[in-house]
Amino acid sequence: MQRAIFYLLTVILSLSNCIDTKAQIKKPKLVVGIVIDQMRYDYLTRYAERYGEGGFNRILKNGFSLENAHYNFMPTYTAPGHASIFTGTTPSNHGIISNNWYDKALKQSIYCVSDSNYKTIGNTGNVGEKSPKRMLTTTLSDQLHLAQNMRGKTIGISIKDRAAILSAGHSANAAYWYDSGDRNQWITSSYYMENLPNWVKKFNKKNKANSYLNDTWNTLYDIKTYTQSRADDNIFEKNLNGQEKPIFPKDLKKLRKNNGNFDLIKTVPAGNTLTVDFAKAVIQGEKLGKTAFTDFLTVSFSATDYIGHRYGVAAVETEDTYLRLDQDLASFFSFLDAEVGVGNYTLFLTADHAAVQVPSYLQSLKIPAHYLDIKGFENYITEITQKYFNSKALIENISNYQIFLDKEKMESLGLDRNTVAQKLADEIVNFDNIYKAVTARTLQTTNFTDGIMNTLQNGYNQKFSGDVLIIPYPATLISGRKGTSHGSGYSYDTHVPVIFYGYGIKKGKSLKRYDITDIAPTIANLLKIAAPNGSSGKIIKEVLKR
Structure with missing residues (x-):
């Protein structure tokens, strides 16, 4: 009798464990946070008919788009933008109040991620003397690390150091950024490691940026079809050094000498392509999405910002950049499908700020600026x-x-x-x-x-x-009358795309007003982890499958 009871209890316990196992919350193997520097929301609609099916349109059709998402603070700059996306709160809490700001205690201007306590890993320069120490709250990936007892990997990448560092958080396994000039290397800081991984060294040796800059930037399609932009030859855009007019084609091989050599990659669409190349190398090199734990990758595209500043919102260069970025994203999404698996990853795409139309251009149209x-x-x-x-x-x-x-x-x-x-x-x-x-x-x-x-x-x-x-x-700027900028709390700077896609995400769109600080608590809820410790955003319920 006792044996029978014991056997019955064993069966019940076994069934219970089986049920518990099945009831365990499934999570994506990889979360990808994509930030496009200086992307206005209307770039999604303005160029919609020119995008292919595999990039922006893929995630718009199969994911969930917030059509009225805004930054709920100013200044709208790169550093506070990235910090707010990933901490779920505003500068009033996370402390990154600008890219650079005046330190009242030190009585000098400081850079948001500068930290002389650390050295450059990858070369002998000083551009790696960086850390996230000035960001006062945790990020989404910090909370994921804590929830998984520091298992799973978090890595941030961007041409800009501040974009890579602030997105990845305090506990990141790595943040990588591009050291241009004459170095042409992806590097990091001793805050994260003592030596570059072999896969990074191998990537740097491929010298992809060199091949991109030994080419010519011409429009992807016939320039006459760029009807969403101003005429190519106009007075509202800045020249590249060595170019008489800011027009196509742009002979990059010839221009690179007078534009900081590899610095030029930042101000051409190939800078985004190089970022995708490196993102793919990260996923393969670190085997992201291959374990029982959720990994986190942040990818920030910076070339869009440099191009936007130089040419403005309505330039052929800007339109061509986004058409090319659309192709880069399609390539990246297909890579994620093959490497991580369809349905095994969740991604979100947004921007760190938008931008204003060139004020002198607005003035020429009798619009206040x-x-x-x-x-x-x-x-x-x-x-x-x-x-x-x-x-x-x-x-x-x-x-x-x-x-x-x-x-x-x-x-x-x-x-x-x-x-x-x-x-x-x-x-x-x-x-x-x-x-x-x-x-x-x-x-x-x-x-x-x-x-x-x-x-x-x-x-x-x-x-x-x-x-x-x-x-x-x-529509007020301090800078000169050519090119544009950002930083205000007006809608042209605050209205950005926010698109969720992949595991756990519904298909659809919303016209409701949401804040940029709502992204982190929403993804935290999807992952069933605590939101960042300073989070002031809300969970966007209509995005998530239940």
Whole structure:
């Protein structure tokens, strides 16, 4: 009898274990986070008919697209953009308030990922002296590592160091970026390792960038078909050094000498192709997606940003870049199918910011657009402090549309910091092309729930930001009258694509407003792990299969 009972219990336990095993939550073998630097949402619609079936259109048709996703903070730059995508929060929490910013304690400008405690791995230069130490919260991949007891791999890659490092997080196995100039090498930092893996060394020896730059950049199709762009020969674009006009064709072999040799790869579509080449090498070299644990790869395409800055939103160069990127993405997606397996990976695609139409071009169409006279603005501020506080020495730094006051000087003069800041905020709105100004004190004591002030507040960090923050008019830049830039909280800079695709993702689209900070908690929920520890975004339920 006891034997029978024991046997029955054994069977029940066995069945229970079987059920538990089947009930275990299946997860993708690989998560791929793709960020396209400076991609506006309307590039998806503007060039839709020219994209093939294997790139953007593949994930749009078979994934889930958020058609009204925005950055919910400013400034909209590369570093805070990447940090916010992967931490699920804004600069007010993660601390990456710009690419470079004025450090109030050190009294000098600092770079978001610079760290002299580490050395370059891959060559003897100093461009590898980097780490993610200034990012104060965890990333999605950090949480995945913690959930898997540090098993599974996380790797970030980009031509830009800050894009690779901030996306990959603190616990990453590696972040790789491209050291151009005369070096032509993918490198890393001793923060991650002491020696480059053999597969990276082999990739560098292939010298793919050299073959790309010994070619000519001509349009992929007949230039007459680029009807979504301005005429190729126009006054709103910057030249490459050595080119009389910013027109096609561009003889890269001839131009590379006057454009930093391998630096030129950044400002041509081949920079994106090189990034895809390296992404494939990463997957094979590290055997990503081949174990029982979920791996994480972040891929940031930087050439789109360099090209956008130089030529602007409506250039033939920009259109051709995205048509070529579409082909690169198709190649990458097919590679993932073959190497990791259809249905075994989840990916999301977004951008770190968008961009404004070239203001001088808008002006030519009688559309309001502006250029801020930054030198005149600095002189105007000095005039204010002299007039009201009898001193021209109260300003310590002006950068990133922020004013940092010299606290020691104010104390020596018996001036109240908040009084000085408020007077500046009251007066500088009278300067040409300044729309709003607000003090740090106001941002600390007032809760702005929507609009441009909410966007500003989400980008404000009490520890790092300035004493007065400034918002210019829409379509206002500081730079010259050719090419474009970004950084504002207006829709042309904040509206970006967000597309989810692959395992666990529904097919569909949504017109609801979502924030960029919603990506990380959504993927965390898909993976059944904790969201990043500073996450302030929400789970996008309609994206996920249930």
